[in-house]
Amino acid sequence: MTDTPTTGSTAAAVEPAEGDEPQIAYPRTEWDDYEIIPPTTSLSNEKLTMWTFLGSDCLLFGALISTYLLLRNRQPLSGEGSLKAADLFDIPFTSVSSFVLLMSSLTMVLAVSAIARGEMERCKLWLLTTAAQGAVFIAGQVYEFTSFYREGLGFTVSISSSAFYTLTGFHGVHVSLGIIMLVTLWAMINRGIIGPERAETVEIIGLYWHFVDIVWIVIFAVVYLIP
């Protein structure tokens, strides 16, 4: 182990021929400084982060949905059959709240498009509308959970109820976090922290919001509609 490398036969030692002091290997170039290097891909770091996170979240919901599908019709080994979540579904009610959630994707798009054009007031309006629609969906879920509970389907009652509440509850948590982010965005735009130059921030939150909606389409189809 030496400080200066010894030379092998493949590379006979020749001192750098000309010049008094050796050139550094990586001098200043036309790239000049890190300030001007664009991202290697066409996506910004923030957006790529959100896409990666959403990819990861797919697996989270994938595992939860698989768990529900495995367990939804399980019955106790002995005794009489226990209550299942599917026995209590109110499809028309859930359809309406699902519709509200899906429409919120439209207003989210309008918010993104508004800030891209620099119309901050309009963007704020659409952000609040989106958040409000999310809140309606969450209210619907709270109502659904309460009525199921009143009809005897507690979290611990059966294996199917545990799986149902966990899956839909996790989706509800995702929607709630989305609402918090939307309201925070609204407040930050309101106080001028986010201006038109940060339109991408709204777009990224929009990605998350659309993802949560798409997941709900899957959950609604798989859990509620397919018997």
Added chain:
Amino acid sequence: MAIVTDRPDSADSPDGSGPGTELEVAEPDSHGDDSPRTGVFARPTHATGWREWLFTVDHKKIGIMYGALALFWFLIGGLEIGLVRLQLWAPDGEVISADFYNQLFTMHGVTMVFLVIMPLANAFANYLVPLQIGARDVAFPRMNALGLWIFFFGGIFLNLSWFLGGGADGGWFAYAPNTGMTFSPGHGMDFYALGLQIAGIASLLGAINLLVTIINMRCPGMSLLRMPVFTWMILVVQFLLVFALPVITVALILLTFDRTFDANFFNVDAGADPLLWQHLFWIFGHPEVYILILPAFGVVSETLPVFSRKPLFGYPIVVLSGAAIGFMGWGVWAHHMFTSGMGPVSVAAFSATTMFIAVPTGVKILNWIATMWAGKVRFTVPMMFSVSLVAMFTIGGLSGVMHAIAPADTQQTDTYFIVAHFHYVLVGGALMGMFAGMYYWWPKAFGYHLNDRLGRWHFWLMLLGFNVTFGPMHIVGLQGMARRHSVYGEFDGFEFWNKIATIGYFLMLIAMVILAVNIFRTWGRYRRGLEPGAGADPWDGRTLEWAIPSPVPEHNFDYVPVVSDVDDFWHKKYQPDETGKLRRIAYGNDIAQIGDQHPHLPSPSYWPIVLAMGMPLIGFGLIYNLWIAGIGLLLLVGSMFGWTLEPATDPDAGHGHGHDGYGDHDDDHGGGNHDDSPDGQDDGNGVLTASTANGEAAGD
């Protein structure tokens, strides 16, 4: 060149002072007094001493802290298994109780996997990936710090179980009905489930961050197939982490809900399926195996060419094999479950895929051997560890192929043969690779070499002790000694080999003591000026990290490197002459960057460590009292907002001297997104996305 003063977030910073006024105040020396109040705290500006480490967002300091923590947990995990080896010294051992024995081997496995090898790989990845791709830092420096501190608190949380009623006792893979309240009534499994959850959040944050860094922040000319193999393997590992962690997250959530809220997921009376946990765990668990080994593969793919003085044999093949392992790693998980009764079709399918995955692994081993073949091999300490990885991992890999044959596996499962197998791949493979990396990059990180003679002692004792410990386990395993049993009988015939294995354990323990002595002694000698500095390029290296001074200056590169080849730095030192023969044209130490520039860097921040503190509080709350969880949640949400409102780079620190790069080493970092980058992305980077990602992680 960006003129940092006109950044929108500095003009509109929430402290309310008008745009422009504060920008003039910010002379290079004026920070400290007028540091802006963003949120609750004044921003740490010129932190020194321990504060410098606590609030840093520098990827190099974070990497070093990951490494130090990993070595600490390595000591704990190693001592835990020492008691197990003492218990097995003689038949009918009475050193420890069966219950304590269960806790020891469980916590040993959990500690070594989640608190030692993963963070060790993370240490190298954090330190080296930005250097190898020619970047100034990772994509989100504060998120990087957050990952470290969550991991820090997660490890402590997990191990606090020792003092609060005993450690987890269900084995590291914690098969579920067995780890439910009925069979594991103590709090150990709660700490396991929540502690791994916390560590998982840390890993996920780090994985997303590194993935974005590698994909998006490579220097000009660094196409994917010019990336160093280590960075490549880290990229593959981050993909595996991003997609594997949510699955264990779900499994641990189900277990926690069962234990804490009386859910029925693993309640067999209610109709549960015990295979659910096994599938969920191993869908995570098998990619996890590659998460543990691929970084070590990356390390030796760097060291073997350097110390053989040859380029890596078949660079694209090695890279593609690594990626292939990453893909195929998703299709083999059920080979951990051959005896669970899942049916002949599944067993046959997973048996076949498991044999297939040996192919890319074997390709790599052949490439490494071909790299050394006819090279001018220098047997330095990192080289010795690297060569031992190739040899030892091959042994472990071969016994792995034996397990792929389902009928044979049925005989071997739950015996010490399995224990021998995975210790050969994880100690002989992953850990040897990590040691190689330690000796190899130590001069880069600290500016001096670890002592060579002590390093050789460390290596030989480690190699000897390792084989003496785990070699005999093949034999007793095939003789039928079951793992996880705290005693064996006097006439079972296992005594001799168990005594040998215990002796081997103490050889390895001595090796580790030598490593510790080496680290502290050399450090002390260096501080007293008795150790020579290593120079920028002590090993005649091939990748970009050797083109900058050792230890690496805070800003990494003076100027953005522009590369045009694999092993670009090596080509700056060697060029073919008229006859086509390669000749040295320069020495690395002479042509390395000098490190005399002082560009803007990301500012330190309190929020990562404050936010991370919320995590263990939530954990305690779920175990003991939900009010504590409420406090933790408040801390979490509050610091998320503080984080969001704090610009990633302190707008007040050292403005207006951006162009010639003579700022006062505080401000702006050169991430991938700047005012005038083509997509018009503004700065204030990381703020929102980081906070949303954290919000999610917390919600999960």
